[in-house]
Amino acid sequence: MKNVNVCLNFFIEYLQIEKNYSQYTIVSYISDIEDFFTFMKKEVIQHLEDITYHDIRLYLTTLHKRNYSRKSISRKISSLRSFFKFLVREEKLKDNPFTLVSLPKREQKIPKFLYEEEIEKLFAVSDLQTPLGQRNQAILEVLYGTGIRVSECCNIKMSDIDFAIGTVLVNGKGGKQRYVPFGSFAHDAIEQYVHDGRKQLISKRKASEDHSYLFVNHRGDPITDRGIRHALNEMIKKASLTLHIHPHMFRHTFATHLLNEGADMRSVQELLGHAHLSSTQVYTHVTKEHLKKIYMSHHPRA
Incomplete structure (x- = not known):
């Protein structure tokens, strides 16, 4: 043609x-x-x-x-x-x-993740007496507690959250939907934000009507990827962490911590919304490294 x-x-x-x-x-x-x-x-x-x-x-x-x-x-x-x-x-x-044409072999990079003590520092920095502090805490709990992508987090709507059974409906890549469970910490953080912080932020909107998106910016409009990244960077500064942390690292951390605690690969694949198991298997390299460190630190003949 x-x-x-x-x-x-x-x-x-x-x-x-x-x-x-x-x-x-x-x-x-x-x-x-x-x-x-x-x-x-x-x-x-x-x-x-x-x-x-x-x-x-x-x-x-x-x-x-x-x-x-x-x-x-x-x-x-x-x-x-x-x-x-x-x-x-x-x-x-x-x-x-x-x-x-054959595709060049990919460089096998091990995903970077956060250790539990680093995560705990981040959880402790938000001022839960302020609307933005409540929102940031809820974002952090959702990203770490569900392993969803930042873009998926932006698109969560109020109707997607089911507090009764502790699940969120996630709209993933290619229009695929999946239900992801969240724990009690995320439940409490979201509930406090929805009943207090979100209402205060929504009241600042120029438009009179509400919208259905869960997470909003300081003007009450739906938050963007960039907005979440900015919020996380501010939390990292407050926690005085010297690591270069990007939002996707919470997804890596979610998968790594699950596998380290004995979760099976197929379940983690489903939770992450990976189409292929090979995408999830990259996290086994992280867990193997974790096991090796434990062995080297504690085995008497190491």
């Missing part, structure tokens, strides 16, 4: 309607594919059907020269493979040249 942008728009519709991917995921696909289109322009490749295996190898070389990590290169190739596979399925192209 001559017009590559027409193909891309066609693919975007497929991702939105058939795959029901989030806007964030779709933007990543667009970025990866448009980067390849720029490469095609430089190499004077006018049509998608003209791309050869040699061209793809040259593209990979340019990515390496631009110092892309193996993870980023894998993502780009995966996006392009899906794009061309879709065009072949729709009979816009005869062949998918990316089927011949």
Whole structure:
């Protein structure tokens, strides 16, 4: 097909309607594919059907020269493979040249997590007499107590919380929903915030009507990813922790602490909302390291 942008728009519709991917995921696909289109322009490749295996190898070389990590290169190739596979399925192209390309092996990075004493320091910093202090405590308890993603935390609505049985309905990636339990500490923190702090923050809204989102900012509007990150950074400063902590670390900590206490892999996979067990298995490296440290510290023949 001559017009590559027409193909891309066609693919975007497929991702939105058939795959029901989030806007964030779709933007990543667009970025990866448009980067390849720029490469095609430089190499004077006018049509998608003209791309050869040699061209793809040259593209990979340019990515390496631009110092892309193996993870980023894998993502780009995966996006392009899906794009061309879709065009072949729709009979816009005869062949998918990316089927011949193998993905580079990923660097196996062990997820960073917080130790229990570090978590306890964070739990102790919020002023529970203030609306923002109550909100921050509730956010912290929810992130650590459920292991949900920050984006999932932002999207929790009041109706998603079931205090009677202690569960929250989480809207995950690709529109998939799952129920995640939360404990008594999260229950108490959310309840105090909902009945006190949230009401005070909502009263500051310029709009007269309430909205259904659980977590709000200082103006009473739904909180964003950035807002949660800022709140966590402020808590970290107050706790005087020197570690570089990012919100996703609470998800890592949730999984690691569960496995360290004997939880089975399948249950942790379901709680995290991982589509594949391999995504959860990375945490076994952390728990093995934890066991090794215990062994080295306590075994008389270590």
